[in-house]
Amino acid sequence: MIAPGSTIGILGGGQLGRMLAVAAAQLGYRCHIFAPEEVSIAAEVSAAFTRADWDDTAAMARFAADCAVITYEFENVPVAPLHALGSVPLHPPARALEAAQDRLVEKEFVRSLGGTPAPFQAVDSPADLHAAIAAIGAPGILKTRRDGYDGKGQWRIRSAADADTVDWPGQPLIYEGFVTFEAEFSVILCRAATGEVRFFDSARNVHEDGILALSTVPAGAPIADQLAQARDLAAAVAQALDYVGVLTLEFFATADGPVFNEMAPRVHNSGHWTIEGSITSQFENHIRAICGLPLGDTRLAASAVEMRNLIGDEALDWAGLLADPANHLHLYGKGEPSPGRKMGHVTRLTL
Incomplete structure (x- = not known):
């Protein structure tokens, strides 16, 4: 158990980190924000702020040395630099980041546990997209496998002809069939x-x-x-x-x-x-x-x-x-x- 008065590290400096820091303060904890942005709205309500790139492992290690436990406020925190946290507990675990950061890995993981995702297929080229549309059908939605949120990194595919109009992003994608839902x-x-x-x-x-x-x-x-x-x-x-x-x-x-x-x-x-x-x-x-x-x-x-x-x-x-x-x-x-x-x-x- 980590006693009040200790410092909680938060990876990411946005509004979720801000609200976590407010909740932590009410329980008597200090918060230390780590984020690459120059301005952090989470840092505004926290005790300390380390501004550094995610791959700055020296800064990450110094940040970890000030913390009793570390968490994160968004799922696109790079996993590789987190080894610099050393023995400081990270919750949720890095495995959760790995599962959520890649939409293909995420859907395969959930399906392995008995869940039912929308129909999906990996897409690495325009030819793959045509094959996915043929297998799954259209309309559907093409998404980047990594990054992207709030509708970013997504293309609606209304018919097979739309596959030729995609501004190819040069990164792995996933095609998902539309779901009829209530x-x-x-x-x-x-x-x-x-x-x-x-x-x-x-x-x-x-x-x-x-x-x-x-x-x-x-x-x-x-x-x-x-x-x-x-x-x-x-x-x-x-x-x-x-x-x-x-x-x-x-x-x-x-x-x-x-x-x-x-x-x-x-x-x-x-x-x-x-x-x-x-x-x-x-x-x-x-x-x-x-x-x-x-x-x-x-x-x-x-x-x-x-x-x-x-x-x-x-x-x-x-x-x-x-x-x-x-x-x-x-x-x-x-x-x-x-x-x-x-x-x-x-x-x-x-x-």
């Missing part, structure tokens, strides 16, 4: 080092232009009917990885049951509602888990919760949002808004 939802769990697992209520998620726009709890039908099966898969993933911390799996609710979309080995945007809407938030429970503290209660603190992302200039109406006393406003301090950029979120509770 709703999208996420399963968010927190697993302790003891193996104890607690689930948060699952939110119904609505995406706009590939970016999460709205999460609502309770999720309702048909998600409620598919939740047990989805949770079983999420728990199996956590156990297979010997996972510690918050883990998120995203699903499509279909006529044939839950179809796995992707996993995130971290706290997740679709769980931001838990800050006010759950007895213990995903951020606090992640800190509890990585520090060896007892996990907190994940039950709802209200009868219903809605979380809406503030994307681009939607955050400029902060005064109007605060004028409604039912709103819980979270602004991330990112400066000037830009299209497609998550600038904050607002949560409403129905008691």
Whole structure:
């Protein structure tokens, strides 16, 4: 057990790191951010900041020497430099990063545990793409196997003819067939080092232009009917990885049951509602888990919760949002808004 007053290292300096640092401070911990960016909104609310490239192993080692435990706030942290952390515990483990960083590896891993992903095929050339479309059909979506989020690094393929219009990115890709679904939802769990697992209520998620726009709890039908099966898969993933911390799996609710979309080995945007809407938030429970503290209660603190992302200039109406006393406003301090950029979120509770 890591006692309050110790330092928690966080790899990554964005809004998830910021919210983790706030939760850690409430439990009496200091946070030290490691990120390559010159400006870090997570560092603004933390005790220390190391700005260095991911492959600067000397800086990584100095950072680790200041920390009692280390975690990360996004899944694209390079794995190779993490050997410089030495004996300092890293939660979740590097294996979770390896599984989540490559979409092909991720889907094969989940399928090996009995999960059902969308139809997929590896693509390394234009000829491979034509073969994948012939095997899986169109429409579909072509994605980079690595990196890419919030709709980035993706191309919609409406017909076989679209394969010849792709601006080839020069990196390994994966082609996924479209899934006919009734709703999208996420399963968010927190697993302790003891193996104890607690689930948060699952939110119904609505995406706009590939970016999460709205999460609502309770999720309702048909998600409620598919939740047990989805949770079983999420728990199996956590156990297979010997996972510690918050883990998120995203699903499509279909006529044939839950179809796995992707996993995130971290706290997740679709769980931001838990800050006010759950007895213990995903951020606090992640800190509890990585520090060896007892996990907190994940039950709802209200009868219903809605979380809406503030994307681009939607955050400029902060005064109007605060004028409604039912709103819980979270602004991330990112400066000037830009299209497609998550600038904050607002949560409403129905008691």
